[in-house]
Amino acid sequence: MLTNLLEGKRGIIFGALNDKSIAWKVAEIAHQQGAKFTLSNTEVACRMGEVRELSERLNAPLIAADATSVDDLKNVFEQSQEILGGKIDFVLHSIGMSLNVRKKRVYSDLDYNFLNKTLDISAISFHKMLQVAYQMDAISEWGSVVALTYVAAQRTLCDYNDMADAKALLESIARSFGYIYGCKRHVRINTISQSPTMTTAGSGIAGFDGLMDFSDRMSPLGNASAEDCANFVVTMFSDLTKKITMQNIFHDGGFSNMGMSQRAMTQYNKSFENEMAKPWELDPTATK
Numbered sequence: 001m002l003t004n005l006l007e008g009k010r011g012i013i014f015g016a017l018n019d020k021s022i023a024w025k026v027a028e029i030a031h032q033q034g035a036k037f038t039l040s041n042t043e044v045a046c047r048m049g050e051v052r053e054l055s056e057r058l059n060a061p062l063i064a065a066d067a068t069s070v071d072d073l074k075n076v077f078e079q080s081q082e083i084l085g086g087k088i089d090f091v092l093h094s095i096g097m098s099l100n101v102r103k104k105r106v107y108s109d110l111d112y113n114f115l116n117k118t119l120d121i122s123a124i125s126f127h128k129m130l131q132v133a134y135q136m137d138a139i140s141e142w143g144s145v146v147a148l149t150y151v152a153a154q155r156t157l158c159d160y161n162d163m164a165d166a167k168a169l170l171e172s173i174a175r176s177f178g179y180i181y182g183c184k185r186h187v188r189i190n191t192i193s194q195s196p197t198m199t200t201a202g203s204g205i206a207g208f209d210g211l212m213d214f215s216d217r218m219s220p221l222g223n224a225s226a227e228d229c230a231n232f233v234v235t236m237f238s239d240l241t242k243k244i245t246m247q248n249i250f251h252d253g254g255f256s257n258m259g260m261s262q263r264a265m266t267q268y269n270k271s272f273e274n275e276m277a278k279p280w281e282l283d284p285t286a287t288k
């Protein structure tokens with residue numbers, strides 16, 4: 001077991017809401033591995049008890065910011081450098097929200113004001129964060145920035161709605177800014193594409209239980225938990241992964257490279273058990 005992977009490193013973790021949040025687990029493991037960091041979330045989230053408890057327990061000051069506000073982000077980077085005593089070595093963007101999903105507006109009936117908000121909160125905030133850091137020169141040489149994403153950016157998964165478009169944009173921003181920041185300061189920027197995970201954001205997606213079960217059955221290693229994800233994120237913050245940049249890395253037990261698994265097929269076939277015959281056995285020309 002490697003210890004003190006982040007000894008001496010300073011970071012900012014955006015998006016810890018409660019003990020289910022992926023960012024919460026990242027904060028706990030980063031702390032165990034010797035990092036010092038600040039936490040940031042919206043004003044409302046910071047007022048709620050849970051993230052305050054985490055902040056106190058880990059001795060990680062909490063700085064409220066709406067990640068769509070450039071001024072708020074400037075304040076987070078300024079204050080974090082002041083509090084932590086130097087440039088920032090790692091940043092986690094663990095932020096996502098869709099009002100279309102929340103208000104149950106389906107993809108063929110999107111509210112475009114909501115769509116703009118989805119893109120701003122879930123993707124453009126990442127550009128804003130990077131641009132603020134870049135212009136302030138707030139991240140140290142070989143610093144590491146990670147944002148969390150989902151395979152719906154590449155493949156259609158019904159009901160992921162406009163978050164799929166937001167994740168595609170998020171991943172593109174990681175590549176585009178990764179080039180610029182890499183050339184300038186060797187700062188690396190990556191996205192981690194995580195398995196479905198039962199968190200506040202995750203459970204907002206329609207049919208999430210079914211999606212988690214399907215994904216688990218399809219993945220040879222099973223779904224990756226929030227803790228698994230946090231361990232991987234911390235590795236990406238460490239010096240062990242110095243030459244990885246501009247990548248979207250799947251952390252999903254193998255799901256993204258599967259077409260069909262025995263476990264998923266077995267379950268699928270059970271849905272026909274009470275039927276006399278499968279449609280294609282009655283009519284060989286029927287669509288499977």
Ligand SMILES: NC(=O)c1ccc[n+]([C@@H]2O[C@H](COP(=O)([O-])OP(=O)(O)OC[C@H]3O[C@@H](n4cnc5c(N)ncnc54)[C@H](O)[C@@H]3O)[C@@H](O)[C@H]2O)c1
Nearest residue numbers: 015017021022067094095096148149196197199200201202
């Ligand atoms: N849970 C999953 O199944 C799953 C899978 C893959 C990727 N992800 C991604 O992981 C990230 C973290 O989500 P999570 O699952 O831990 O859920 P979560 O609900 O715990 O975290 C989402 C966070 O976004 C914050 N947020 C929302 N609007 C904001 C704003 N305007 N400014 C600042 N912060 C804001 C929320 O307060 C919350 O802390 C998201 O990007 C999500 O899309 C989640």
